[in-house]
Amino acid sequence: MVKLCKTANKLFKLPIHPFNLNNEGKKTYAEWQYEKGIDTIKFYLKHTNLDDMFKDKVVLDIGCGAGGKTVFYASQGVKKIIGVEILGKYKKEAEDLAIKYKMENKFEFVCSDASDTPFEDETFDTIIMNDAMEHVDEPEKVLKECYRILKKNGKLYLNFPPYNHPYGAHLSDAIGMPWVHVFFSEKTLINTYKELVKDLPDGKDRIEFRIATRPDGTDYFSYINKMTIKRFNKIMGNSNFNIEYYKEEPLRNIFKHPAKLPLLKEFLVKMVVCVLVK
Numbered sequence: 001m002v003k004l005c006k007t008a009n010k011l012f013k014l015p016i017h018p019f020n021l022n023n024e025g026k027k028t029y030a031e032w033q034y035e036k037g038i039d040t041i042k043f044y045l046k047h048t049n050l051d052d053m054f055k056d057k058v059v060l061d062i063g064c065g066a067g068g069k070t071v072f073y074a075s076q077g078v079k080k081i082i083g084v085e086i087l088g089k090y091k092k093e094a095e096d097l098a099i100k101y102k103m104e105n106k107f108e109f110v111c112s113d114a115s116d117t118p119f120e121d122e123t124f125d126t127i128i129m130n131d132a133m134e135h136v137d138e139p140e141k142v143l144k145e146c147y148r149i150l151k152k153n154g155k156l157y158l159n160f161p162p163y164n165h166p167y168g169a170h171l172s173d174a175i176g177m178p179w180v181h182v183f184f185s186e187k188t189l190i191n192t193y194k195e196l197v198k199d200l201p202d203g204k205d206r207i208e209f210r211i212a213t214r215p216d217g218t219d220y221f222s223y224i225n226k227m228t229i230k231r232f233n234k235i236m237g238n239s240n241f242n243i244e245y246y247k248e249e250p251l252r253n254i255f256k257h258p259a260k261l262p263l264l265k266e267f268l269v270k271m272v273v274c275v276l277v278k
Helices: 002-009 018-023 029-035 050-054 068-074 088-100 139-149 186-197 203-210 229-237
Strands: 058-062 080-085 107-111 124-130 150-160 211-213 219-221 242-250 269-277
Touching (some): 058 068, 068 088, 068 107, 080 088, 139 150, 139 229, 186 219, 203 211
Parallel strands (some): 058 124, 080 107
Antiparallel strands (some): 150 269, 211 219, 242 269
16 A cells, blocks of 8 residues: 555645755745745734734744744734744754844743643733644643633634645645545555655654654554544534634635535635634
8 A cells, every 4th residue: 555655646746845945955944934924824814913913912822843933923013922842953943043033032932832831821912823733632731721821812813724634644745645644544654654754864853753653563643633623613612712713714715615514624624713712
């Protein structure tokens, strides 16, 4: 099956991915994030504006990666912004970027699990969770933590691509085939991914980042929690947050009607977007 997966994958062009751009010496992960900063919040701007999100606010960016998007948010008039990331290896890259864009006095990188942060109750006016909900190990705990550290009437801006989105497996640095995780088993995808990246300069890091081993010796994709729309709505039903805005953005406008059907939406929705209020 690995051979078949690799053969099928050759039929599709890889999307642009920051890991590959970095290997090619074109731009760092942090720079790529910074350039994509406005794209990470574009769906919220159908409902709100940059000033309401950032101006004079204390902001938390959960899952900040190398901090590029966080530094971009800092440039939108924040009072203070903290980027939380579980991978401490990105700290220097993030801080260097903040210095480059003269945002070092507003920006701070904190290495922490989003479900158990070091912040006091009611610290933040705004929390951003851009493409993070599908990665956290304990999403229910993360939402509870966000509620704790948000100020009264503070807002959580949350979006994520559903697991059955064309690239919901988050393997597009090496596998360009859409919906590949629908057609192949996790075991096949793990072995295919390992073969495709093993000889890359950062191949070992990529494998360690995406794949872990269970106590019984089997491998699994540890960097995603396979968040579906159905699961997310169930989690939200048990949350203390009030929903101010909720939208399921279709892959293309042509799909806007079929993307509303229960059996199809998991495959045809590009992004779940919501604004939650404490």
